[in-house]
Amino acid sequence: MSGLLPAGKYFADGNFATAEGAIMAGCRFFAGYPITPSSEVLERMSRRLPEIGGHFIEMEDEIGSMAAILGASNAGLKSMTATSGPGFSLMQENLGLGIVTETPAVVLDEMRAGPSTGIPTRVGQGDIMQARWGSHGDYAPITYAPNSVQESFDLTIEAFNASETYREPVIIASDQVIGHLSELLVVKPYEEYTIIQRLIRKKKEDNKVFSFSDDFIPMFIPGTGFRGNVDSLTHDERGYPSNESSVEEVMLKHLIGKIKNNEDKIIKYEEYEIDDAEVVIVAYGITSRVAKHAVKLARKEGMKVGLFRPITLWPFPEKNIRSIGERIRLFIVPEINYGQYSHSVREYGCRETREIHFPPGEIPDYRVILKNIEEAFL
């Protein structure tokens, strides 16, 4: 494979790593709209993709960007866009189109302070529930939350693999700090990465565009004589629209079930000092790095505290949080928002859950987390 980032060590930022990770994963189409703090991903793609036989287009808005990557993906190319809160809001309707048409794609949402325009240049974690529920109707998204430059690279590859495997748009909910901080990035030779290649469905007698019984059949691509219909309306396995609730039921059970039934394969997390912990912090993204520091300091003082870091925010690591909840006395959930992921931790953890609300705009202060840990051990 020529044109890929050569194996080696790099001093790079998260946006560089995301773009190069995408290219390593086989992304050959990028459509996007400039937005702080993710614009460097778009800029890098505009330089890199034409060099390696890929395609780049700067669209007129994020609505068009999301639509274009779905069009390109349906035509057979691994596709991606990158945005931040305001753009992510605009993408929600077509994200739903990707869900219902089972179209693989990767969407980077690099979170900044909100609501609305907020503080474009500074960090936030306010899109966590939007990543879960942002588009109308029911679905089961996959969302990754990298907390380093290395993960920005590695998880982008995983996001592409998951989107190809489960046939749905996959979200990377990164944040402004991870996108812009520079640190060590280690890139392996291409052969050492697992890259899921797109399979193409050939014309079959049954005319099926989707399978609602097996979890997965490959996509057809246009121009191969398949003559399939892909529809945003509720549809059957041939892609034909229907007004029947019974058809909706079968389709939805499949769309949700294909993720739900594979949660064990999808969910990724990191546990730190969990085994004997009485108090567990649940944190993701940049906040998890700050929280880990606080845990280390508290451990030195003999406080039995641990860290659970969801690497996939969604699907929610229900089993892990439930079993941790059974053996501890308190969850602490620090977030750069006014309480989002904490709701799910409380719901599934069945344990007292303390929220720490960091205002968007700053990297969380470890001393605030440490103080909350200390209070728990008074």
Added chain:
Amino acid sequence: MTTEITHPKHELLRDERFPHIWCPGCGLGIVLQSYLNAIEKSGTKLEDNVLVSGIGCTARLPGYTNLDTYHTTHGRAIAFATGMKIANPSLKVTVISGDGDLFNIGGNHFIHAARRNMDLMVICVNNFNYGMTGGQHGSTTPTSSITASTPYGNIEASFNLPYIAAALGASFVARWTVMHPRQFTKSIQKALEIKGFSFIEVLSPCPPNFGKLNGFTDGFAEMEFYRKYSVVDEKANLEDIWIDPHHGKEIVLGEFVNRRKPSYLMREEELINKLKEVKQ
């Protein structure tokens, strides 16, 4: 004894999806037939023809054809088609959608696709209102028209679609009505050969909504109106060809623009070749 009758376009239709959802007197059947005739006559490989639509009555048309078809979200067909065409330039990607879909909610994508001279054909079936939702007014509703949401008459100015498309730089621009299926079909054939953005507006009756409220007692009456008031003038000043059915203004039809200019994909190819040379 019964004889099985198949539609002459059986091969290109999804028979099992009929009857269609369109109302008696609707022009969409003619649009469907014209498009299918055009791709058959065009000499393009049938499997290369892909249809993309947004939401609305017209947007249901692709789903009745036995081609590769994509029924996307409201207003976003052109953006979806843009991605599809760039990803696979060998496809003949046509967007067929309604005036509300393409020019109200989707206007921004139209503007930019035409500006880029994106290698797409866009067929806009203009019935002057939102048919599927019950006949509300939109940006193509003529001034003074009565609709479900302009009960006192439309006070807004309406879009003059060929004028917009030409101003934006489209390679090919035409306007017909469903009373002109032969000319319409020929324009589609021509547009299939065009490199760049081609746009065809086709006026079509909406009998239970726009028609009923504006003096057209049925689909036939609106067809008769098109017959009576249409003139073909390919040299018309496009600025003057807005539509005003209430004051006896002629409806100007024709192929207004047919020009050779670099398309988006031609320019992209040029860029990629240049990068290859630099590498060598």
